[in-house]
Amino acid sequence: MRLSVVGCGYVGLVTGACLAEAGHEVICTDIDAGRIAQLRAGQVPIYEEHLDRILASAGKAGSISYTADAGEAIRFGDAIFICVGTPPRSDGSADLSAIDHVAQQIAAEARSPKLVVEKSTVPARTGLELQRALSAYSRGNGGFRVASNPEFLREGTAVEDFFHPDRIVVGVEDLAAAEQLREIYRPILERRFECPVHKTCPDSQRAEFLVTTISSAEIIKHASNSFLALKISYANALSDLCEKLGANVEEVTHAMGLDPRIGTQFLRAGLGFGGFCFPKDIQAFISLASTVGVDFEILKAAERVNKQRIDRFLEKISKALWVVKGKRLAVLGLAFKANTDDIRFAPALEVVRRLLEEGAEVHACDPEALEKAKKQFPQASFHQDPYEAFEGAHAALVCTEWSVYKNLDWERAGRVMARKLVIDGRNLYSPAKMKQLGFEYVSFGRE
Numbered sequence: 001m002r003l004s005v006v007g008c009g010y011v012g013l014v015t016g017a018c019l020a021e022a023g024h025e026v027i028c029t030d031i032d033a034g035r036i037a038q039l040r041a042g043q044v045p046i047y048e049e050h051l052d053r054i055l056a057s058a059g060k061a062g063s064i065s066y067t068a069d070a071g072e073a074i075r076f077g078d079a080i081f082i083c084v085g086t087p088p089r090s091d092g093s094a095d096l097s098a099i100d101h102v103a104q105q106i107a108a109e110a111r112s113p114k115l116v117v118e119k120s121t122v123p124a125r126t127g128l129e130l131q132r133a134l135s136a137y138s139r140g141n142g143g144f145r146v147a148s149n150p151e152f153l154r155e156g157t158a159v160e161d162f163f164h165p166d167r168i169v170v171g172v173e174d175l176a177a178a179e180q181l182r183e184i185y186r187p188i189l190e191r192r193f194e195c196p197v198h199k200t201c202p203d204s205q206r207a208e209f210l211v212t213t214i215s216s217a218e219i220i221k222h223a224s225n226s227f228l229a230l231k232i233s234y235a236n237a238l239s240d241l242c243e244k245l246g247a248n249v250e251e252v253t254h255a256m257g258l259d260p261r262i263g264t265q266f267l268r269a270g271l272g273f274g275g276f277c278f279p280k281d282i283q284a285f286i287s288l289a290s291t292v293g294v295d296f297e298i299l300k301a302a303e304r305v306n307k308q309r310i311d312r313f314l315e316k317i318s319k320a321l322w323v324v325k326g327k328r329l330a331v332l333g334l335a336f337k338a339n340t341d342d343i344r345f346a347p348a349l350e351v352v353r354r355l356l357e358e359g360a361e362v363h364a365c366d367p368e369a370l371e372k373a374k375k376q377f378p379q380a381s382f383h384q385d386p387y388e389a390f391e392g393a394h395a396a397l398v399c400t401e402w403s404v405y406k407n408l409d410w411e412r413a414g415r416v417m418a419r420k421l422v423i424d425g426r427n428l429y430s431p432a433k434m435k436q437l438g439f440e441y442v443s444f445g446r447e
């Protein structure tokens with residue numbers, strides 16, 4: 001099928017690339033002409049595992065192309081995926097102006113009936129507004145059907161998640177739209193693709209194809225992200241309690257998680273959640289609920305617990321160092337989580353900002369996010385190699401759970417540090433092992 005993707009951010013690029021790899025003809029467009037020029041030149045503007053390879057192979061096969069001309073992209077596809085940003089406004093609600101803009105472009109440029117699919121994360125009822133905008137601006141020449149098809153991709157494993165989803169949700173107003181979307185996802189549903197991730201794909205369950213109303217699909221996305229955020233905050237509140245009562249949060253969450261009704265995932269205590277999804281989605285969900293008179297108190301608490309994680313971390317740092325001013329600190333990890341270069345709402349950035357404010361000398365490292373972080377903190381020093389950051393450091397602070405940091409040679413690090421102190425915001429190491437290596441070691445919920 002011929003498909004158009006509007007917006008070449010994380011969601012748009014992964015969606016476009018994977019749909020092309022699955023056998024469709026895809027054209028991508030973006031308001032940022034520089035980004036389109038980069039893509040045309042074979043460069044990938046974001047770091048996402050496997051994406052460069054898929055874009056290269058789809059480009060070579062001629063199944064993906066890029067244009068800065070939105071009209072050309074809109075006329076090309078039978079279905080148009082809207083993947084533009086919906087950033088938070090100052091009151092927490094989602095800014096939908098980019099979606100409105102695309103709706104006007106589609107209405108003006110389309111010359112044949114289109115299935116318009118909203119893939120950006122949007123509050124409930126956006127689909128209905130989108131439908132209204134399309135008919136209002138098209139002056140009757142449209143023939144548009146609207147669907148909501150939320151994505152559940154995690155940054156860092158987005159390509160794998162795309163090819164091996166646990167569910168594909170399509171919110172539609174009529175069954176023809178559902179059938180068109182089933183056709184688009186048929187290669188994924190029937191596993192008829194060459195997997196770019198595995199040699200032999202894991203024998204996991206096949207994805208469920210769920211057809212819902214548009215509003216339900218929109219809420220499913222917000223409800224899923226908010227629930228995961230809630231789980232993380234629950235684990236973090238537990239971790240504070242475990243510290244006070246002398247228990248070990250990992251023993252507790254592991255045992256809890258073995259109950260299949262709870263599950264072991266997203267119960268890792270530490271510095272809390274960041275990124276461009278959870279913090280903004282939870283806020284948007286709270287804000288959406290309040291507009292219809294529902295006080296989503298439980299989510300407000302989850303948000304509050306998460307914000308306090310940074311305070312807890314800074315308290316641990318102050319307690320261990322006594323005076324923070326003038327201390328040389330090695331910060332391990334800047335990205336909001338491992339395997340991404342994304343630093344948006346990364347807990348590490350807030351940690352660095354506060355340490356600099358207190359007069360510490362920050363030496364930060366990250367395998368992928370250095371370039372982005374450098375622009376924000378001209379006063380800090382940046383190193384690709386963590387062992388450079390350890391030179392003369394009074395403490396090492398773990399902020400992101402990169403596997404290279406999990407496997408550091410602490411004996412080597414200890415030889416060059418001024419003080420053998422590790423304050424671990426991601427519980428990467430065994431306290432007993434660190435003690436054995438002669439380190440003072442502070443982590444979350446395991447004191």
Ligand code: UGA
Pocket residue numbers: 121151152153154155156225228232265266267268269270271272273274275276277278281336337338
């Ligand atoms: C999240 C969801 O997991 C995806 O399903 C969703 O599609 C995506 O948002 C989105 O809305 O686009 P993502 O933001 O990429 O994906 O990251 P996650 O892997 O979910 O992690 C989010 C944050 O939670 C990270 O900062 C991570 O370090 C933190 N986290 C995660 C914890 O602190 N503890 C945990 O146990 C798990």
